[in-house]
Amino acid sequence: MGRVAELSGVSVRTLHHYDEIGIARPSTRTAAGYRAYSADDVERHVTAVEPSAVMRGQRPAGSAPCLAAAAEGLPFEDRSFDVAMAVSTVHHWGDPMAGLREMRRVARRVVVLTFDTDEPGWQDRFWLTRDYLPEFAAVLDDFPSLGDMAAAIGARAEPVPVPWDCADGLFEAYWRRPDAYLQTHVRRAMSVWTRVGPEAEQRAVRHLRDDLDSGRWAERNGDLTGLDAADLGLRLLMA
Ligand SMILES: C[S@@+](CC[C@H](N)C(=O)[O-])C[C@H]1O[C@@H](n2cnc3c(N)ncnc32)[C@H](O)[C@@H]1O
DSSP, rough: OHHHHHHTTTTTHHHHHHHHTSSSOEEETTTTTOOOOOOHHHEEEOOOEEHHHHHHOOOTTOOOOEEEEEEOOOOTTTTTTTEEEEESOGGSSSSSSHHHHHHHHHHHEEEEEEEEEOOOTTGGHHIIIIIIIHHHHHHHTOOOOOOHHHHHOOOOOEEEEEETTTOOOOTTTTTOOOOGOOOHHHHHHHHHHHOOHHHHHHHHHHHHHHHHHTTHHHHGGGGGGGSSSOOOOOOEEEO
């Protein structure tokens, strides 16, 4: 298992999760109950789809082959993939529902990491949006409901709590490490800031810095220090 994790570049914990949700199953188990992966289990043929030339240009050497296309019109035949996956991207699509239907068409299974705006008051789940960047709500104004997106692909939804030391640099990653949002390079890896514009960004950062310096942030958010993970609205749709 350690070797498979090394070869495939995913952690042992992630491989266990893939097994549990049926994305990548070991073909056998050893007598001691360890998962045993054959060469076929490990071999994956991944094709990326990316409409942005800038993003395509930033793909590291050795990444999966990438097609210049958009989710709303996938250049693939029906059922030509085992799994179609979309991570933190649906809110960027011009027509999310059309893109999801396309994923359903081309793959036997569909996995989508997205955001739940169904719950009233969802804007207040994360202190950054609630207290410093209310403009974030407008970014998701026309976003379809989680229920509609799940129905489009026939999926069930599971909450994805964000661990306090989340290694991905997504918008919600630093909920317990507020100083991180003061760093320009951290914000530049999050598309939200570009979407709200430089004025809102500068104001949010200024107010956050003031509140961290004065102790006001700690006063308001003291309850977070005891949490290891927080549900900030991320949801995994699995079909
Ligand atoms: C926040 S990034 C997420 C990238 C990657 N999935 C990850 O988790 O690191 C969103 C990506 O969606 C791409 N995108 C925007 N519109 C799209 C569309 N209509 N179809 C497919 N991808 C799109 C953007 O170019 C960008 O690369």
